[in-house]
Amino acid sequence: MRPDILWAILILGILSYGCRISGFFLMQYVSVTPRVEAWLRSIPIALTGAIVAPIAFNGGPPEWLGLATAVGLMRLTSNEFLSSVAAVAVVALTRALPF
Amino acid sequence: MPSKESPPLLSPSSPPPFTLQGLRAGIVGARTLVPSVTMYGIAFGVMAAATGLKVWEAVAISAWVNAGSAQMATLQAWADPIPLLAVCLTTLAMNARYLLLGAALRPWFAGLPAYQSYPSLFVLGDANWALALREHADGRNDAAFLLGSGIVLWFVWVGSTAAGYVFGQALGDPRKFGVDFMLAAFFATMAVAFFRRAGGIAPLVVGMVTAIVIERMAPGPWYILGGALVGSVVCALRPDEGQPDHAA
Numbered sequence: 288m289r290p291d292i293l294w295a296i297l298i299l300g301i302l303s304y305g306c307r308i309s310g311f312f313l314m315q316y317v318s319v320t321p322r323v324e325a326w327l328r329s330i331p332i333a334l335t336g337a338i339v340a341p342i343a344f345n346g347g348p349p350e351w352l353g354l355a356t357a358v359g360l361m362r363l364t365s366n367e368f369l370s371s372v373a374a375v376a377v378v379a380l381t382r383a384l385p386f
Numbered sequence: 387m388p389s390k391e392s393p394p395l396l397s398p399s400s401p402p403p404f405t406l407q408g409l410r411a412g413i414v415g416a417r418t419l420v421p422s423v424t425m426y427g428i429a430f431g432v433m434a435a436a437t438g439l440k441v442w443e444a445v446a447i448s449a450w451v452n453a454g455s456a457q458m459a460t461l462q463a464w465a466d467p468i469p470l471l472a473v474c475l476t477t478l479a480m481n482a483r484y485l486l487l488g489a490a491l492r493p494w495f496a497g498l499p500a501y502q503s504y505p506s507l508f509v510l511g512d513a514n515w516a517l518a519l520r521e522h523a524d525g526r527n528d529a530a531f532l533l534g535s536g537i538v539l540w541f542v543w544v545g546s547t548a549a550g551y552v553f554g555q556a557l558g559d560p561r562k563f564g565v566d567f568m569l570a571a572f573f574a575t576m577a578v579a580f581f582r583r584a585g586g587i588a589p590l591v592v593g594m595v596t597a598i599v600i601e602r603m604a605p606g607p608w609y610i611l612g613g614a615l616v617g618s619v620v621c622a623l624r625p626d627e628g629q630p631d632h633a634a
């Protein structure tokens with residue numbers, strides 16, 4: 288067991304947990320005005336959009352079809368499990384097509 | 387227009403429920419994420435083996451750091467002797483977005499005692515955070531959901547790290563089965579769910595465009611934090627926000 292590796296892992300974990308709790312901790316000192324509430328309320332949609340956008344932008348027809356499947360089915364069923372699995376199936380099938 | 391049916395974010399005076407049922411709902415709700423986390427964990431295990439880490443080191447990182455993208459990036463910077471500053475900065479850069487995730491949880495979790503909220507945050511990740519906020523948006527505000535879903539994913543993550551380390555090379559290319567797309571699909575469905583309660587299309591569009599631009603310009607994970615920050619702040623700065631009648 289190498290102490291330097293052990294220390295590195297220990298520090299990396301503390302930094303990660305620090306990031307996890309800091310935003311939550313600091314927000315208790317921010318008074319939640321309507322504007323702040325509007326900000327907090329729009330973080331989820333902005334963040335999920337930011338995760339997906341480069342995948343759509345850099346992807347090809349399989350990824351576009353997959354995203355369209357996920358979004359379309361989610362709108363119809365509101366079931367994220369079903370929609371995600373179907374989207375993955377669409378991607379796997381279109382990737383298997385010979386062109 | 388901000389939707390009026392979304393539940394009020396603010397009820398700091400009354401603590402949300404934190405029950406076994408909520409924990410169980412989180413455990414069940416996490417099932418959507420098991421395939422992608424498994425694949426991700428296997429990938430990390432394989433890469434850790436290739437980087438020259440011992441199996442217990444790889445498992446300890448997954449158990450203690452518990453942050454997929456940060457761990458992957460850390461491996462890129464890993465060397466002997468360990469460049470401590472570089473791996474620390476990499477981890478901070480990768481995990482900076484957790485500041486936003488935590489901030490967004492504040493209105494919901496504010497009333498919880500610290501012995502419930504702070505341990506829950508240890509298993510906070512993008513995916514179970516999104517799931518939990520979706521539950522909250524649907525009116526189910528049991529705060530133990532985050533912990534339940536996070537614990538499941540923690541076990542899957544640690545277990546698949548070990549499995550990937552030991553058996554990794556024997557597995558075929560997961561791309562063939564589209565499993566690498568599972569997280570993208572999941573976050574697309576979450577975007578649909580959040581779209582209903584967001585204040586119009588602005589944060590989505592601004593977040594997406596910002597993410598694409600940053601992803602082109604800067605390597606690494608900055609695009610997620612940048613897109614989320616710019617998209618949400620722009621939304622909050624619009625002139626019609628901040629009016630008293632928007633306060634729920």
